[in-house]
Amino acid sequence: MSVEKTLCKLKNNNLQVIDKKISEAIDGAAIGEDGVLLPDNKESITKLISNMRKHLIKDISVSVEAEETTLFLIQSSCHSFIKCLKISMKELKDQLEEEFSNSDNITETLNKLPIKPQDELFKRVFGCGRQCPFCKAPCEAGGTEHKQHHAAIHRPQGLGSYRYESSERLVNSLCTTDVHSDRKFKNTDTKGEWHPYKDYNKYYPDWIIPPDPTTEASDYWKYVLVQYNDRFAKIYEVKPAEVPKAWRRLTKEQALKGLRDAFNMK
Ligand SMILES: [Zn+2]
Ligand SMILES: [Zn+2]
Incomplete structure (x- = not known):
């Protein structure tokens, strides 16, 4: 895996999938039930986060507590919040891509996985x-x-x-x-x-x-x-x-x- 940088490619592929899902969730969540963009006020942020949670429920579990703490800290209006969120997402993605290409410690990655590939392979064999x-x-x-x-x-x-x-x-x-x-x-x-x-x-x-x-x-x-x-x-x-x-x-x-x-x- 280290020769072909396979692990780095795998991680990057997964990152693209995750990024796409979150980006789509943000765009989808910014639209209210009436099909119109959420109004640009602070209250809309609560709606936005709750919509995002619904979009991502299969992939990420966001605790109510985490949601409330975050909301408490947000002081901006909805539209600028969305803008900032998207910029943060982009920064995080770039940062991770950089991290993936610089370190290719396979053992460390394997140790962190909840399902161990070597165990799955062993079971198969x-x-x-x-x-x-x-x-x-x-x-x-x-x-x-x-x-x-x-x-x-x-x-x-x-x-x-x-x-x-x-x-x-x-x-x-x-x-x-x-x-x-x-x-x-x-x-x-x-x-x-x-x-x-x-x-x-x-x-x-x-x-x-x-x-x-x-x-x-x-x-x-x-x-x-x-x-x-x-x-x-x-x-x-x-x-x-x-x-x-x-x-x-x-x-x-x-x-x-x-x-x-x-x-x-x-
Ligand atoms: Zn048998
Ligand atoms: Zn026999």
Whole structure:
């Protein structure tokens, strides 16, 4: 943002919008209900301010107290007051434009915002917070307003604590592979009963897990499973997954390339 002075441009654009609204409110407020310009006396100022408040009600809330204090201080007649108000507006606008172009402290601006862009971005990227019932891959459907969850890349299910009952080893296959197979799973959701992966919909109707016979785990997740196999096993209190020899030969660079390829990052 600092390179292109984007923030300065953004602020200036907003300033123009605000200035236009206030200018229009002043012009609109100077006309009475009868469609004629307010008479040039001190009483008209009360009317003018109250009209302006009505014009700007959606954008600015002016407290009655502030309005009364201001009115108390004004000693001029209505038309010269409008003239002065417009001159002040112009001065303030010039002053702000000057300020915007001289300081471009992005951090300071972000800190002052009532809604933090970084939080909004995080929410978008973080999504709904749900995880694949098998491999714990996070849902990637944007935001929170979606009916079905999905993830582009599923992981070896052992990373989501799935284990083979017979060998007590972490499962190294992907959920996308298993929903294409005739294999079965069981967990607390199935109340310990075996259930075909194919019919995962029965227990997880809000998840879309595309059946895929060809998919192998991405190099990244293979690498993660190889590197942290023992630690996952320890935490899940099972035996480490059996991993093919080829997986063990993967380097960190290959793993990171797998990640970049998967998310189209050059
Ligand atoms: Zn999964
Ligand atoms: Zn979701």
